[in-house]
Amino acid sequence: MHPALPSKGWLGRPQFWVELFAIGNIGFLAVDVGVAHAINDFEDPAEYIPVVFSLACAPALVLAMLLGGLEPAPRGRFPFDRPRWRSGVAWAVGMLVGWGSLSVGVAGLVFHLKGDFFEQMTLKNLVYTAPFAAPLAYAGLGLLVILNRMVNARSREWALWIVVLAAGGWAGNFVLSTADHAQNGFYYSSEWASVVASAIGFGFLCGVLVAPDDRRLRTLVVAIMLTEILVGVLGFGLHVYANIVRPTSTLWSSFLYGAPAFAPLLFADLGILGLLGLWALTVNRPESPTAIPRSGE
Secondary structure (H helix, E strand, C coil): CCCCHHHCCHHHCHHHHHHHHHHHHHHHHHHHHHHHHHCCCCCCHHHHHHHHHHHHHHHHHHHHHHHHCCCCCCCCCCCCCCCHHHHHHHHHHHHHHHHHHHHHHHHHHHHHHCCHHHHCCCHHHHHHCCCCCCCHHHHHHHHHHHHHHHCCCCCHHHHHHHHHHHHHHHHHHHHHHHHHHHCCCCCCHHHHHHHHHHHHHHHHHHHHHHCCCCHHHHHHHHHHHHHHHHHHHHHHHHHHHHHHCCCCCCHHHHHHHCCCCCCCHHHHHHHHHHHHHHHHHHHCCCCCCCCCCCCCC
16 A cells, blocks of 8 residues: 555645646636637637637536535545535536537537538648647547546556546647648748657657556656646747737737747646656555545445
């Protein structure tokens, strides 16, 4: 039995931070998607759906946290120190948001690919369509929320799933970075950095999945994830700088039609999720307790 895990408060366990990560990202997507869809002035009313979803569901998850506790529990393993109905409502709200986010992500993927790509499936149409991989951020966050309510967060399985979702995020980021920068033919050589960094993030997290008990590998990947965070912050600065020096009529139009300012922050985001997964692997050792006290136990 891992001696430290049971005595740690919620601040010392990764699940609370993973849930907070999901809430913060779902909420922030309202801003990111709002700016992205403002480019065509929300031409299709369906473009409002992810914005409204984010604005409604982030507070809903906060409410669920207040009702059911700071750490979501799988059904049947609700904490005994609060009324069961509160845990049940919190669980249901969380699952609703999780499946809703997954649905919004998949529907957004199809929505972004409709039109030219489905009429003629060419690489050119794939690159110059709306960023088709971007809506999958909702799908990933939805899976994260569902995971928190279906798998015991003190188990090894939960920790491995966090790493899987982080690795999946890096795979999506690789596709997104490649397609986005291909639109201007990788005009600046620095644009390749995002592609290489995404591939490294994905590859090393996959290595962790193959050898989760390799302590030296985990230490190396921690350093890589920290570097990815710096890459994201640097990319954010470069995108903002490019928009500021861009000769347009207004600063708003520079940001609206210029480089997507928030896109590089996905590197920082995925770096944090990767670190959370590595942290969970460290504390959720194979011999760690897997049981959460059942209601009434």
